[in-house]
Amino acid sequence: MQQNTQKDLTLIFTSIVVISLTVIGLMMFPDQAKVLADQLFTRATTTFGVLVQVLGFACVVLVIGLGMSKYGNIRLGEGKPEYRNTSWIFMFICAGLGSATMYWAFMEWAYYYLTPGLNITAASKQALEMSIAYSFFHWGVTPWAIYGIASLAMAYHFHVRKNKGLSLAGIIESITGYKAHGPVGRVIDLIFLFATFGGLVLTTTLTTSTVAKGLSDLTGLADGFMLKASLVILVTLVFSLSSYIGISSGMQRLAKLACGMTMLFALVVLLLGPTQFSVSNIANAIGLTLQNFIHMSLFTDPTGDGGFSRDWTVFYWLYWITYTPGVAIFVTRVSKGRTIREVVLAMILGGCGGCWFFFGSLQSFAIHQFVTDVVNAPAMLSGAGGEAAVSMLLASLPFGKLLSVVYFLLMLVFLASHLDAVAYTVAATSTRNLREGQDPSPSLRLFWCLMLAVLPLAMLYINASLNTLKTAVILTAIPFIFILMVKIWGLLKWLREDYAAMPAHLIEAQSARLAQGTACDTEQAPRQARQGAPKTLENLQ
Numbered sequence: 256m257q258q259n260t261q262k263d264l265t266l267i268f269t270s271i272v273v274i275s276l277t278v279i280g281l282m283m284f285p286d287q288a289k290v291l292a293d294q295l296f297t298r299a300t301t302t303f304g305v306l307v308q309v310l311g312f313a314c315v316v317l318v319i320g321l322g323m324s325k326y327g328n329i330r331l332g333e334g335k336p337e338y339r340n341t342s343w344i345f346m347f348i349c350a351g352l353g354s355a356t357m358y359w360a361f362m363e364w365a366y367y368y369l370t371p372g373l374n375i376t377a378a379s380k381q382a383l384e385m386s387i388a389y390s391f392f393h394w395g396v397t398p399w400a401i402y403g404i405a406s407l408a409m410a411y412h413f414h415v416r417k418n419k420g421l422s423l424a425g426i427i428e429s430i431t432g433y434k435a436h437g438p439v440g441r442v443i444d445l446i447f448l449f450a451t452f453g454g455l456v457l458t459t460t461l462t463t464s465t466v467a468k469g470l471s472d473l474t475g476l477a478d479g480f481m482l483k484a485s486l487v488i489l490v491t492l493v494f495s496l497s498s499y500i501g502i503s504s505g506m507q508r509l510a511k512l513a514c515g516m517t518m519l520f521a522l523v524v525l526l527l528g529p530t531q532f533s534v535s536n537i538a539n540a541i542g543l544t545l546q547n548f549i550h551m552s553l554f555t556d557p558t559g560d561g562g563f564s565r566d567w568t569v570f571y572w573l574y575w576i577t578y579t580p581g582v583a584i585f586v587t588r589v590s591k592g593r594t595i596r597e598v599v600l601a602m603i604l605g606g607c608g609g610c611w612f613f614f615g616s617l618q619s620f621a622i623h624q625f626v627t628d629v630v631n632a633p634a635m636l637s638g639a640g641g642e643a644a645v646s647m648l649l650a651s652l653p654f655g656k657l658l659s660v661v662y663f664l665l666m667l668v669f670l671a672s673h674l675d676a677v678a679y680t681v682a683a684t685s686t687r688n689l690r691e692g693q694d695p696s697p698s699l700r701l702f703w704c705l706m707l708a709v710l711p712l713a714m715l716y717i718n719a720s721l722n723t724l725k726t727a728v729i730l731t732a733i734p735f736i737f738i739l740m741v742k743i744w745g746l747l748k749w750l751r752e753d754y755a756a757m758p759a760h761l762i763e764a765q766s767a768r769l770a771q772g773t774a775c776d777t778e779q780a781p782r783q784a785r786q787g788a789p790k791t792l793e794n795l796q
Contacts, residue, residue: 262699263685266441270448270685274706278713285717292719292726299729300565305555307736308564311572312552314400317743318599321407325759326750327596330766332414336592344601346589348609349514350402350582351394354462354669356610357517357662360617361648362641363390365625365633372563373547373554378633383626387536387618388543391611392551393567395544398575399606403599405579405739406586408746410598413587416749421587422684423447423580427738430745444684446734450577451677452710453731457574457724459711462670463487468642469649469663473656483715487708490671495678495704513668518609520661521616527653533619540615570725573732576739581680594766621648678704 281288321327336343364386371382372389412418412426420428424435424443433439463483470486471478525533544551555564590598621644624630629651635644649659681703682695714724754762 262696263444266444266448266685269445271706273449274452274710278709281713281717281719288717289720289723292723296722296726296729297565299726299733300569301561303733303736304561304565304569307569307572308553308555310736310740311397311401311568312549314404314743315397315552317747318400318403318407318603321750322596322599322603325762326754327594327599328759328763328766329411329415329595329750329754330769331410331587331593331595331598332591333769334592334772335770336590338589340601343589343593344605345514345609347586347602347605348518349511350585351399351606351610352514352517352613352669353458353673354666355458356613357666357669358461358465358641358645359390359394360521360614361621361645362632362636363393363614364618364622365636365641365644367567368633369636370563370566372567373550374556374559383622384539385543385547387540387615387622388547389551389567390614390618391540391544392548393571394610394614395607396548396603397552398571399602401572401575401739402579402582402586402606403602404743404746406583406590406602407595407598408742409583410587410590411595411746411749414591415753421584423738426745427741430741430748443738446731446738447580448681448684450731450735451581451681452707453727453729454574454577455673455677455707456710456714456727458673459487459670459708460714460719460724462666463711463715465642465645466663466666468640469646469659472643472646472650473659480716480718484712486667487712487715490667491674491704491708493671495701513665513672516661517665517669518613520658520665521613523658524620524652525616528616528620529623532623533616536619536622537611537615541611566722566725570729573736574728576735577728577732579735579739581677592770620652624648624651674704674707678707681707 338346367386367389368382369377371377371379371385373385375382375385409421409426412429413421416429418429419425420435422435424440424447427433427443428435428440431439435443463486466486467483468478470476471482476482551568554568555561586598586602593601621630621632625632630644630647632641632644632648635641635647646659649655649662652658678700679695682700685703686695686699710727714727717723
């Protein structure tokens with residue numbers, strides 16, 4: 256019952272102390288903070304860079320291998336799936352989109368054009384073609400494979416093994432034996448909480464800066480700290496109220512509507528813009544991405560400085576890794592009754608397809624405006640800034656002002672729904688004895704809503720550079736490398752114990768029976784597999 260829950264005061268107090276010291280340090284020593292951030296970013300990505308790149312590539316191999324093997328037929332829980340295929344896949348596409356994504360979808364190619372990977376000459380024709388290919392790479396197979404392997408581990412833990420605890424500490428307890436409420440579990444909760452803040456800093460700051468610049472161009476308001484802070488405070492207050500009064504279902508519907516409108520926005524840009532050029536550019540980019548995938552995955556630049564890999568590939572893989580706990584829980588909740596193969600295909604094909612369409616449409620339009628000398632986005636990065644380039648690109652569209660308003664409104668809705676969801680997750684993490692079906696207290700959710708706005712406000716106050724924002728992600732994400740490796744090891748260990756001795760046709764037969772709702776198979780079949788492979792179908796009954 257709700258009255259049996261308790262606020263985790265130790266976790267809350269520790270978090271407040273660390274966040275407060277960070278905010279005070281940023282505001283009192285802004286210049287020193289930027290220098291320190293650059294140093295920490297270089298040191299962290301140099302130390303862990305190769306490990307992160309190899310881990311990302313290994314996730315691709317593992318996920319595809321599991322999907323194609325006999326283990327792909329394992330069904331994650333009994334009964335028919337709750338959602339239709341189209342709705343289910345659309346949920347995964349939405350999981351890969353967000354407020355900051357809308358900035359990258361217009362501007363990411365410009366960064367790669369000026370500082371390309373694979374030792375390509377900067378600002379060359381090849382760099383321009385590879386710029387969108389690298390964008391597809393960083394929002395393509397590897398990040399969705401990272402999501403996929405983490406999600407399969409959580410879903411197997413919860414639906415097949417029937418272990419308790421739909422949480423990061425819960426699955427680590429099931430794998431290692433370290434108690435979720437013990438010292439190790441407490442450390443994992445802290446890591447999760449700080450990583451959540453780290454990822455949110457980049458998302459909130461980048462979104463707010465982009466919207467503030469757009470509003471300034473549309474209305475004439477001064478694009479300064481006050482406007483940016485006002486946007487953060489407004490979004491925080493509105494959706495703190497939403498979280499407090501508990502209209503989460505309405506927020507979820509609004510978020511889904513925003514995802515649908517985002518894909519519609521990409522379609523409108525594709526149709527109103529240079530359609531033939533965009534389609535040709537997208538097809539060419541997919542070809543270059545697939546052709547160079549292995550090289551891009553393992554490009555460490557040992558004879559050079561390795562700057563591109565550290566600044567982008569390693570950063571992105573860590574950025575995606577920080578979101579794996581939340582995505583894994585989400586995928587587990589919506590994928591009961593699905594097979595491992597279905598989850599793999601939906602995440603890889605659905606996730607990649609959605610991101611590639613969105614990025615391909617917006618970036619192709621931006622590239623076309625660049626080659627036709629309408630908007631020189633790369634030049635603006637070192638001058639007026641990427642946010643100004645986004646405003647100019649929107650203004651150059653037919654019905655530019657209207658589409659600008661829609662674009663900035665979508666960014667704010669995405670940010671607000673993200674804040675609402677993160678506040679709920681952090682509140683749940685900092686509540687003891689929270690049972691299935693219970694929610695953390697409204698006052699605790701309100702507290703975290705306000706706290707989540709403090710660190711981004713400090714970053715906006717010091718006018719933090721992109722590298723400073725990236726550092727916030729990198730430092731909080733590094734522990735997740737090892738947590739993800741533990742989850743992968745646990746999943747492989749469970750699969751070996753439960754199904755290694757079971758022939759493929761019996762796994763398929765068990766899956767078919769579970770699809771009809773015969774729940775007895777869920778626990779019996781894995782146990783029998785550990786004791787010895789069943790020889791006949793009757794053993795599964």
